[in-house]
Amino acid sequence: DAGVIQSPRHEVTEMGQEVTLRCKPISGHDYLFWYRQTMMRGLELLIYFNNNVPIDDSGMPEDRFSAKMPNASFSTLKIQPSEPRDSAVYFCASSFGGRGVGETQYFGPGTRLLVL
């Protein structure tokens, strides 16, 4: 299996522009997670899906952030409009869950976002 695939790997944009990050989870996994990594806060969970349905979006910073999962093999995280404080590394992860414990999550390589 190719693992979790994220694109783009790097994104540089200007403040106010729309940014779309993409993720393809591991085939057969039913959970998908979006994280943001910063020096100050480490790995923060933004939102997660189960069977394409958003379960918990309490980590989404504000209305400028939105995430969708139209099917089992694709998800997007969109920032509109982007701001310099959104600069971070964004990770997508997937897992095969259902036991109610911390099943191993498999992470993608991340998208490094820089907003100027």
Next chain:
Amino acid sequence: DQQVKQNSPSLSVQEGRISILNCDYTNSMFDYFLWYKKYPAEGPTFLISISSIKDKNEDGRFTVFLNKSAKHLSLHIVPSQPGDSAVYFCAANFGNEKLTFGTGTRLTIIP
């Protein structure tokens, strides 16, 4: 409010010696704990986990210890090798798939 805390941002250890990474948590509901390892330009990868019904779990050179009364866990790496140089994240979970991560500790193994 940081529910999982890794108070040491960095740690340097001589090759062959023991590396001890620490993690504290505040939420007594957490019942499953994990350690992830992250190399530069890669995503974190799962390393080892422990359930709250245990106080120790061992996997090769890696051992995780859990002290529930102190709300503290630690990861021991013995012996430390240059390939262990990475950022280590502690994570905790209860009752669902959501993981709460700490801020990470950068471990550098000195040859």
